[in-house]
Amino acid sequence: MMISNSFGLEAKAQNFIHIKTLSDLSAFDSIDNKRLLILGAGTNVILGDYFNGTVVEVCFNDIEINDDYISVGAGVDWADLIEYCLINKLYGIENLTHIPGSVGAAPVQNIGAYGVEISSFINSIECFNLKTKRLETLNNDQCEFKYRDSIFKLKDFVILKVNFIFNESFKPILSYPALSNFLKDNAIDASSITPRMLSESVKEIRNSKLPDPKITPNVGSIFKNPIVRTNDFDHAFLDGHRWDQGDEYTKLSSARLIELIKSDLSIPDTLQFYEHHSLVLINNGSASFDEVINLLNQIKSKIYEKFNIELEIEPEIISS
Numbered sequence: 606m607m608i609s610n611s612f613g614l615e616a617k618a619q620n621f622i623h624i625k626t627l628s629d630l631s632a633f634d635s636i637d638n639k640r641l642l643i644l645g646a647g648t649n650v651i652l653g654d655y656f657n658g659t660v661v662e663v664c665f666n667d668i669e670i671n672d673d674y675i676s677v678g679a680g681v682d683w684a685d686l687i688e689y690c691l692i693n694k695l696y697g698i699e700n701l702t703h704i705p706g707s708v709g710a711a712p713v714q715n716i717g718a719y720g721v722e723i724s725s726f727i728n729s730i731e732c733f734n735l736k737t738k739r740l741e742t743l744n745n746d747q748c749e750f751k752y753r754d755s756i757f758k759l760k761d762f763v764i765l766k767v768n769f770i771f772n773e774s775f776k777p778i779l780s781y782p783a784l785s786n787f788l789k790d791n792a793i794d795a796s797s798i799t800p801r802m803l804s805e806s807v808k809e810i811r812n813s814k815l816p817d818p819k820i821t822p823n824v825g826s827i828f829k830n831p832i833v834r835t836n837d838f839d840h841a842f843l844d845g846h847r848w849d850q851g852d853e854y855t856k857l858s859s860a861r862l863i864e865l866i867k868s869d870l871s872i873p874d875t876l877q878f879y880e881h882h883s884l885v886l887i888n889n890g891s892a893s894f895d896e897v898i899n900l901l902n903q904i905k906s907k908i909y910e911k912f913n914i915e916l917e918i919e920p921e922i923i924s925s
């Protein structure tokens with residue numbers, strides 16, 4: 606059976622299971638954990654031709670309001686949660702509008718955009734521990750959230766529900782340069798911006814910079830932005846493309862680093878960088894897994910050779 610993924614790579618899997626109720630979790634009793642691929646919408650994975658194991662899809666699709674938090678099923682589409690929050694006057698995640706994917710995958714790489722990360726709104730996560738075969742609820746600290754990272758990358762847990770606490774009042778975060786420039790250019794006054802206006806603005810910025818994966822196959826940013834010790838490098842060549850993180854660390858723009866070595870790359874006809882964003886790689890329709898990995902390795906090694914900076918691939922690579 607084919608595995609759907611936004612990069613448009615032709616990938617098949619031996620087996621699929623769908624978790625619709627807690628009793629479906631008994632399927633894990635007889636499955637080898639090492640040959641499991643938990644998948645949401647497939648917008649952050651690069652897949653080999655054949656996954657010799659079981660693809661797991663969590664189909665919990667409810668949003669429930671409890672006394673202390675909003676509990677959201679892993680299968681809920683991220684865009685639906687954004688809309689739910691806008692309608693129900695729950696504030697904080699407007700800057701994360703238009704990130705494709707499912708709610709269950711959002712904590713895995715601690716999705717972030719325009720100065721906001723989802724970890725700030727997660728109270729706890731209900732999951733199935735694949736090692737102990739038991740249900741567990743991890744609180745925010747136990748999730749070990751960092752920049753594009755969390756404990757879920759270890760693959761010991763199937764996320765079933767994410768429990769959020771959103772803000773009760775609207776305190777927009779507008780300082781991220783691309784966002785503040787957009788608001789200025791469009792004469793949108795920070796003091797009168799509404800949650801809907803902020804969400805729509807983010808959507809407009811993203812549409813101008815990122816290709817729609819439903820039309821143009823891609824997985825968003827192909828590399829994380831590296832965070833380096835400020836004093837370890839002379840970063841003058843990245844002026845305007847680096848952001849002070851405080852605590853002696855600086856985040857560098859991977860897009861800019863790629864632009865600086867692009868002419869040294871040998872890019873197959875099947876792949877290309879998106880014209881408005883060098884961090885986004887596009888599958889022209891018939892790219893193979895090997896071509897993608899080869900290009901990513903080329904980029905990594907050229908940037909390391911030239912600038913002594915190590916890039917980390919953002920999507921998960923699943924070779925078999």
Ligand SMILES: Cc1cc2nc3c(=O)[nH]c(=O)nc-3n(C[C@H](O)[C@H](O)[C@H](O)COP(=O)(O)OP(=O)(O)OC[C@H]3O[C@@H](n4cnc5c(N)ncnc54)[C@H](O)[C@@H]3O)c2cc1C
Pocket residue numbers: 611642643644645646647648649650663679704705706707708709710711713714715716717718757762763764765815816817818823824825826921
């Ligand atoms: C155009 C575009 C723009 C993007 N912009 C951003 C952005 O601004 N910021 C950002 O952070 N990301 C961005 N992304 C990446 C992607 O949208 C997010 O990582 C998203 O959360 C992935 O959701 P998904 O359901 O497609 O996950 P998948 O690709 O299906 O899975 C991603 C990872 O999560 C794991 N996973 C999925 N579901 C579960 C579960 N229930 N339990 C345990 N593990 C699970 C998978 O095993 C895999 O390791 C972008 C992608 C695209 C294509």
